Amino acid sequence: MGEPGAEDGARIAAARAGDEAAFTEFVERYRRELQVHCYRMLGSFDESEDLVQETFLRAWHKRESFQGRSTFRAWLYRIATNACLDFLDRNPRQPLPLDAARAVERDPTSPAEISWLQPYPDRLLEPDAAAVRKETIELAFLVAIQHLAPRQRAVLILRDVLGWSAKETAAQLDMSVAAVKSALQRARPILRTHLPRQRLEWPSAAASASASTAQERALLQRFMAAHERVDPAAFAELLGADVRLTMPPLPFRFLGREAVAAFAVHAFGPDSPLHRGQWRSVPVRANLGPAVAGYCRLPGDTVHRARVLNVLRIEDGRIAEITAFEPRVFRAFGLPPTLG
Structure with missing residues (x-):
């Protein structure tokens, strides 16, 4: 991590002296990557927005404590990480298995429900930034990492996602280097346990960002067409054999092509209030992957x-997973509540 240049040093000095405009101008350059960091820690887009604001507020009140022993960016990451850990201390939560009475189909190898999970709009990502270069922004990763204890999660993100050294991570979290190494050794096997098959090796951010291939776009068009025609049979043709459908925060999960296709028949069939509805689809991107607003x-x-x-x-030309979110997430994607 390099030291700030003379111009940045002057801004930092002004901010430390109480120049609010200089402080705001300087910290805003880190907003997006800090929000991604908080998002990984919390799994919620809304909460990540709140925690970035909390980070900036804490940084302003502690501005005189910045002594230049680390970069200003590292100092902000320390504040953001601790703000997230404090939030998780105040709001403890754990992934919980679905209640057997409410589960459509149970699979002990499937990840537990993460009711607080929210998508992250690609329009707010900076694909070339260090914060997303390691790619781990897919929903599958977000679900898996929520199974780690908060401090283990912080260690894994700083070490394996951001690429910080054990010494730098230890300084960030007020831990010994030995404790950081131990936490990482415990975190990695847990993460592997909860990652989907074929996701133990993560592609680079550049590969993910450019993954909108002709095949993917064609599949997306077929998905939207099936939705707009209210055609469950055409929808079923797009599904992989082991497809999974979840609906956070609702505690419902459908596992396998047969179960997901049966849900589609139920959701859009003659007995559903949506059966006679006219649908329109808007393609967007979330978590470096395709998404559709209905x-x-x-x-x-x-x-x-x-x-x-x-x-x-999408895996091997089929839909491997669908995560269906409520309309309240549309705001983050710049989507209107209604279309004419």
């Missing part, structure tokens, strides 16, 4: 209203 106009209504944001994971 709007529906019911009989008697004059507009299409936001219904669902489906984030897709």
Whole structure:
């Protein structure tokens, strides 16, 4: 981590002296990567926004404590990490298995439900930034990392995602180097246990960012067409054999092509209020992957209203996972609540 240049040093000095404008201008350059860091720690887009604001507020109040022994960026990461750990101390939560009575199909090898999970809009990512170069921003990774204890999670993110040394990580977390190494050794096997098959090796951010291949785009078009035609049979043709559908924060999970296809028949069949609805789809990108915002106009209504944001994971030309989010996440993607 290099030291700031003379111009940055002057801004830091001004900020330490109480120049709020200089402070704001300087910290804002780190907003996006700090939000991604908080998002990995918490799994929630809304909470990551709040924690970045908390980080900047703490940094302002502690500005005189910055002595230049580390970079200003590293100092902000330390504050952000501790803000997240404090939040998790105040709001302890653990991934919990679905209640047997409410689960559509149970699979002991499948990750537990993460009810607080939210998608991250690609439009807010900086693909070339160090914060996303290691790529670990997919929802599958976010789900897996939530199984780690908060401090283990922080160690794994700083070491394996951001690439910081054990010494730098220890300084960030007020831990010994030995404790950091021990925490990482415990965290990695847990993470591997909860990652989906074929996701033990993660592609680079550049590969993920450019993964919108012709095949993926064609599959996305077929997905949207099936949705707009309310065609469960066409939808089922797109699914992989081991496809998984989840709906955070709702405690429902559908595992396997047959179960997911049966849900589609139920959701859009003659007995569903959505059966006679007219659908429109808007393609977006979330967590460095394809996503579709679904709007529906019911009989008697004059507009299409936001219904669902489906984030897709595609493997071998088929849909391997669908994570369906409620319309309240549309705001983060710059999507309107209705379409004419």
